[in-house]
Amino acid sequence: MEVSTEEKILNAAKEVFTQKGFAATRMQEIADVAGINKGLLHYYFRNKNKLFRAVFDEAFSQFALRVNEVFAADMPLFEKIEAFVSQYMDILIANPALPSFVINELNQKGDAFVQDLMNRKNKPNPLPLIGQVQMEIQAGRIRAVNPFHLVLNMLSMCAFPFIARPLFQAIAQVDDETYLKLMESRKQEIIDFIHSAIRV
Amino acid sequence: MEVSTEEKILNAAKEVFTQKGFAATRMQEIADVAGINKGLLHYYFRNKNKLFRAVFDEAFSQFALRVNEVFAADMPLFEKIEAFVSQYMDILIANPALPSFVINELNQKGDAFVQDLMNRKNKPNPLPLIGQVQMEIQAGRIRAVNPFHLVLNMLSMCAFPFIARPLFQAIAQVDDETYLKLMESRKQEIIDFIHSAIRV
């Protein structure tokens, strides 16, 4: 064990907050998971809100930043879609509980929280990709789809199976490992689906 | 006002629970929204958990039941997809906060809660639709897509924009009314998208 106490707390907090959400999380439980004393949580992070922000901001960045990178890259459209879906699904497979956590808190914390987040962080920016789609349509190389909805479709198909995972997993009656393998094979399925949908 | 106290409580509980989630909801706030005394909540529903179950079960049914109806209907595949997307989006537009509430609690309450729900309620059953897709593929009338992923794609594109609504709405910088109108026009967009994706 060479991890600092601060790291132990952050790891434990990430685990408990992502599973239970802000309101249902108990500082005592974070301390238990971290294997340290409850008082130390306040020594390092002052209060529950600040500890939460530390966990949430990191989780949110992990999504927003990667999105912008790929969206703004200099690549042909089909390659870009393929690269995005592949990379984004990899992030989700590695962190299957994160999307529901982030979406969750955004829903519950209210508009002020979301606005504050948008000002503070560089927000996800789909405009480069949307512009590229428009150009391809004008050039007649893809079908005339609404670019906004196309991006929304792509994001939906990637993220939703993770957010609604308990439901789908219960319906399909498969264990965790099998479900994640399904998500692995889903990458190519989404890419093909989008490709077929927008080809002329 | 001819609504019974019990109904007033249920309406208020639905509003507060869906907005804040189980853990962050205060019985006092439900009483305030309902305009009644806090003690009455316990008189009618005994405790917070039972009141929650009353709200949750109704919300969950609203989704699961309608899904099964359309999935099992005797219709050609394309018509069925069109009918499903149209009807499902209508439910979502009328209850934009419900999907995130349901998904949310399913994520946080743990496996026991989900299992209990699956035994108690007739769970969503995609098999009729999946079987129909397989037949169309064998008949060569649509492209050979994985039926499971096709259903998942359809559900994702419908539901995700509502679950991730605060995020998308903040990015698109539109007000509530505009966003819901976007969802209205999205119905046809999804139908066309799926149609193009699976046509031979």
Place this chain on the structure above:
DNA sequence: GTCTATAGGTAGATAGAC
């Protein structure tokens, strides 16, 4: 059925010894 008052328990946060 509806209200007030309060019991009983728990959670976040602080004080202070080591």
Place this chain on the structure above:
DNA sequence: GTCTATCTACCTATAGAC
């Protein structure tokens, strides 16, 4: 930096008057 003990506030739930 880390621990124990405790304060204060709040929340669910109940008891009991009306």
